[in-house]
Amino acid sequence: MNAPRFFIPGSSMPGPASARPEPDAPALSQARSVAAVLAETQVESVLQELDEELVGLASVKARIRDIAALLVIAKLRLNFGLAAQAPSLHMCFTGNPGTGKTTVAGRMATILHRLGYIRKGHVVSVTRDDLVGQYIGHTAPKTREVIKRAMGGVLFIDEAYYLYRPENERDYGQEAIEILLQMMENHRDDLVVILAGYEDRMDIFFQSNPGMRSRIAHHLEFPDYSAEELMQIAQTMLTEANYRFGPGAQEAFAQYLELRLTQPQFANARSVRNALDRMRLRQASRLFADPHRELSASELTTLAPADILASRLFSNNKEGASHAASPGL
Numbered sequence: 001m002n003a004p005r006f007f008i009p010g011s012s013m014p015g016p017a018s019a020r021p022e023p024d025a026p027a028l029s030q031a032r033s034v035a036a037v038l039a040e041t042q043v044e045s046v047l048q049e050l051d052e053e054l055v056g057l058a059s060v061k062a063r064i065r066d067i068a069a070l071l072v073i074a075k076l077r078l079n080f081g082l083a084a085q086a087p088s089l090h091m092c093f094t095g096n097p098g099t100g101k102t103t104v105a106g107r108m109a110t111i112l113h114r115l116g117y118i119r120k121g122h123v124v125s126v127t128r129d130d131l132v133g134q135y136i137g138h139t140a141p142k143t144r145e146v147i148k149r150a151m152g153g154v155l156f157i158d159e160a161y162y163l164y165r166p167e168n169e170r171d172y173g174q175e176a177i178e179i180l181l182q183m184m185e186n187h188r189d190d191l192v193v194i195l196a197g198y199e200d201r202m203d204i205f206f207q208s209n210p211g212m213r214s215r216i217a218h219h220l221e222f223p224d225y226s227a228e229e230l231m232q233i234a235q236t237m238l239t240e241a242n243y244r245f246g247p248g249a250q251e252a253f254a255q256y257l258e259l260r261l262t263q264p265q266f267a268n269a270r271s272v273r274n275a276l277d278r279m280r281l282r283q284a285s286r287l288f289a290d291p292h293r294e295l296s297a298s299e300l301t302t303l304a305p306a307d308i309l310a311s312r313l314f315s316n317n318k319e320g321a322s323h324a325a326s327p328g329l
């Protein structure tokens with residue numbers, strides 16, 4: 001069978017890019033229903049995993065469903081022979097640190113890959129330093145090398161606004177932006193760029209870089225997690241690592257969260273992960289301190305209130321306001 005490939009952007013944009021073989025892209029089917037496309041690409045399972053494994057993020061999940069719907073319908077349109085412009089898939093994820101942007105970018109790459117929009121579905125995650133050189137002539141090759149690595153996947157640029165430094169007259173960031181803009185346009189059938197960072201800084205960045213703004217088709221906002229969601233995230237992380245809160249430990253962790261939420265360096269789910277790592281360390285030290293005791297599996301997997309309450313956050317708090325500015329541990 002000489003079936004055309006299910007690779008919508010490439011097939012709707014004849015040119016050198018579409019002449020390349022796309023070995024990993026799923027073959028074009030003759031699907032005529034949404035269900036058929038979903039079954040064939042197994043996108044539904046990624047969407048379901050996203051729903052189940054990530055706590056909260058209702059608005060983000062809904063937007064991802066919308067984007068998936070758009071792409072599935074585009075595939076059906078292609079199957080019906082309806083001309084389609086390559087959909088622009090570049091995105092912007094805004095939100096505070098630890099709100100799930102990097103995690104969701106990975107899921108998005110899987111969805112785009114399963115639907116055949118990108119050949120490989122990998123994520124190349126970079127920041128300014130990976131793209132911009134220190135000296136004249138260094139930036140273009142650096143940026144091109146990164147883009148080359150990202151081809152067929154997602155280029156995730158964290159804190160993308162640092163590329164633009166207007167206060168610095170001889171800044172090479174602008175050069176990286178120019179190359180990116182060009183690649184985002186010319187290789188939109190093979191490269192999806194996701195810019196991530198704080199919302200306010202991203203807004204300012206877009207004001208100064210209208211070319212970038214106009215190339216971003218989807219803006220997703222990642223809200224801060226509520227205390228309840230952070231607790232749920234903690235439970236998820238513990239279960240994954242085969243740990244659990246022992247009697248009273250969840251209450252202690254709720255207290256911990258309440259204090260930690262008000263700290264200046266609070267980073268949502270990332271702070272939860274780091275806190276749990278420290279609590280596991282304390283649990284290990286506690287068990288280590290009694291070397292001759294025979295341990296049970298239950299003891300090895302259980303965090304006790306003491307493992308949590310030993311956090312400096314509690315002693316800082318007792319000592320009063322003078323320590324309030326230091327990030328709590």
Ligand SMILES: Nc1ncnc2c1ncn2[C@@H]1O[C@H](COP(=O)(O)OP(=O)(O)O)[C@@H](O)[C@H]1O
Pocket residue numbers: 053054055056057095096097098099100101102103104233236269270273
């Ligand atoms: N909704 C969520 N449910 C479960 N874990 C989450 C969630 N959001 C973030 N995490 C976890 O928190 C950590 C930080 O998330 P990350 O995606 O790196 O955030 P960001 O890129 O926005 O800083 C990761 O370990 C991730 O697995």
Ligand SMILES: [Mg+2]
Pocket residue numbers: 098101102103158
């Ligand atoms: Mg991140």
